[in-house]
Amino acid sequence: MRVVAGEFRGRKLNAVPGMATRPTTDKVKEAIFNIIGPYFNGGTSLDLFAGSGGLSIEGVSRGIAHAVLVDRQYQAIKTIQTNIEFTHHPEKFTVLKRDARRVLAELASQGTQFDLIYLDPPYAKQQIIDDLAKMQELNLVAPGATIVCETNTEANLPATLPGLTCVRQATYGITVVTIYRAD
Incomplete structure (x- = not known):
């Protein structure tokens, strides 16, 4: 795994040890950013199931001003922090060890809105529609925001x-x- 483009281009990223997470491949990551960007002029992103942090690091590398990364697994948080160190810009990231659904109210209480949202939950727990509805209810989705959902082929998002x-x-x-x- 590596950063594909931007300020941190070519930097290698660690994957979370074990089988609990499934990192986005470089091919899929590059395709995502070719569709949504490929570059940004500021903004704030949210990654609710951050895993290794690769999507958020890629976004910041391509111009997102600040990224909030959420994961509940200790190993994922440890990996995210290590990967952020590779960027030499830890101030551009906020890492939260929390349950994805419980953190939404906390983020809303801070008045934060997100311009780019990544939803890549474990395939066995496809609750993207509910997560999106909750984020909208809590006013976390900025007008014109882009939401990237990564699922398996069985999810069938509308x-x-x-x-x-x-x-x-x-x-x-x-x-x-x-x-x-x-x-």
Whole structure:
């Protein structure tokens, strides 16, 4: 795993040890950013199931000003922190060891809105639609925000959701990337 483009291009990233997480491959990561960017002029991102932190680090490398990474596993948090050290810009990241669904109210109480949201939950726990509804209810989704959902082929995310429009869906082997834009 590596950073594909931007300020941190070419830096190698560690994967979370064990089988509890499934890192986004470089091919899928590059495809995602070619669709949504490929570069950004600031903004804030949220990664609710951060794993190794690769998507958020890639986003910051490509111009996102600040990334919030959430994961509940100790090994994932440790890996994220190590990977952030490789960037030499820890101030651009906030890492939270929390349950993804419980952290949303905490983030809302801070008045934060996110311009880019990554949702890549464990395939066995496909609750993306509920997570998106909760984020909208708590006003965490900035107007015009981009939401990147990474699922398996069985998830079948809908083309439209209240307040969101699907702008692209692509399949890469067993991985499906669905990208929504907030109205």
